[in-house]
Amino acid sequence: MEILFRIIALTRKELITLLVNKKSRLVLILPPIAQIMVFGYAANFELNQVPVAVYNQDRGSYSRELLAHFDSGTFRLVRNLTSSEEIAPVIENKQALIVVQFGPDFSSDILSGREATLQLIVDGRNSNVALIALNYVQQIVSGFNRELAIQHRRINGGDQGTVLVVRSWFNEMLDSHWFIIPGIVALLTIVITLEVTALSVAKEREAGTFDQLLVSPYSPFEILAGKSIPAILIGLIEATLVILIVVFWFNIPLRGSIFTLYAGLFIFILSAVGIGLMISSISVTQQQGLMGAFFFLVPAVILSGFATPISNMPELVQDLTLLNPMRYVLVIVRGVFLKGAGFDLLWSQFVPMLAIGIVTLVMAALLFRKRMG
Template identity: 35%
Template sequence: ALAIVDLDRGPYAADVEQRLAGSRSFTRLPRYANVAGARVALDREQVVGILVLPSGFSPDLAAGRPASAQLLLDGRRSNAAQITAQYVSNVLADEGAPLSGLSGASEAPSTATPGAGAPGTTSKPNAEVVIDNWFNPNLDYQWFMLPNLVGTLSLGVALMITALSVARERELGTFDQTLVSPATPVEIALGKLLPPLLVASVQATLYLLIVTLLYGVPFRGNLLVFYTAVLTFAEACAGVGLFISSLVRTQQQAFLGAFAVLLPFALLSGFATPIENMPWWLQFLTTINPLAHMLRLMQGLFLKGASVASLAQDLLRLLEIALCTTAAAVLLFRRKAA
């Protein structure tokens, strides 16, 4: 989705909007009265960019004078931002407005005047569209990829450790001995959930040091919020892993079950495909996907330096998922152990 702030409301601005609406490149083109309202949508990753058509855009082009527009892109999604810039460049090129600073596009406006050039030809008025990449000025792909790996790696570790632990004990025959111990099934289940939290915390600490010190990715957020998000996310994934382990009897079955969950989580997280480009029913499924919330939290903490208030929605949703998966896993584990 691309937000449009039309401050001009002239024929050239309307033509640009119609061309963008006729393109299949954008699923939605929400209109906003000002940049402040559009920025809220950009902060929440509801749009990948904001096209600002300032007042005087159409009069300048109509008079043959250079006009300027502005394209604000979400640098947290470098691939989507570059693709959006290319699509908008193609549309504006028909208006005589190539994007400045874009590779492959003309960066200097033509100095030809209307009526100049070959006989019978008329040069279009020129417009310069200034690109501003927020949160990732150079659209460095590492700045997009590395924060996302914090959640992806934690998902794999927490899921696999929990799913394989119970299955291994069943194969070795020690699971029945654990059940006859003084510990209750609920205590045993909770004990299985603690190691993934410890491993995820250590892994997140090492990864944070590597990403910031070796790769130079900035961390602008709060460390307390960072570890809260990591532990809550690991708990949600460990609950899913314990749920899987309660349904299988061998490590091979547990591995296949964990992989069957891991792949949909990754595909529906927005890691590879923007969530807003998915069908509505898949977008609904992303709301119960812990990895989707974790990726937004990591991008906000690393690149944006988001406040606790702006991250509260994803933190609360992640906590809800963790409580639900843990409760379901403990109940099923208790029934299997009975």
């Protein structure tokens, strides 16, 4: 009973210190909202209004017909070129990302059943943008081919041929927002949890209050509990705030059960708290705590599969990511949001994360005292 009271007192104290002044409350609420807005709108791989220049030597109607397909939101025709010399500068100066070139025989080739060629020049400076743009054009062209085939058959009769029928599961429109935005739930949760915990012990060390705690009858595990509970609460509240924005502002479907989502987030926060408190126990000053958090966070985010797939990384780095709790929670969050996955599909993600949490929390408790000599 006494232990319980003592832990509650510690938790209460911790919450008051964290939330007492306007500034620290704002730090917990405003940056996350700002970040999700910036990330939500700026950080995605969708292409919009890609500038396209056209060099059309063809007099026929097919080239114009195909060009009409480019006139969606993705592409924007910026210039008509009149000579091939203009192609290089227009790409180099970044006036256009793509130049579409129709040869003089484009329409006549199609009419006569010869193979018509569409030349495409892409600015490869940003290889990802280049690939995506190329992919869009491929789809436009194959759509155009299908239309031509249907027309052709209508004229000649018959119904032969083969086509690719592509369906995307979970994210039917292949909208990369759906991929990035649920990931932000995990990202902001770990940022806030680390911010709250990584400085908490160092701050008390600097203020001298940590000594005061250590001479009091608190055992390291009571201190650990008193430090973890508020951080977990704040982490969960933060996650809820972000989830609400994700669902109601960005309209990302939440297909799975909230229970699974929160179970995953809870264990994730637990492991983040463990890591944060470990960093904090090692640091002597808040400055070191902040640096420690930064040095953990940057690789943890980059090597989590948040923006780029883990499967693209070298084997060694892939093995390293197994120690990163964010790697697991991203699968859980995206699984629950987009696939509606439940425990049966996700348990293999829960187990390692829980292990990381337990190990780091125990280490943190042991380090509380170690760092004194």
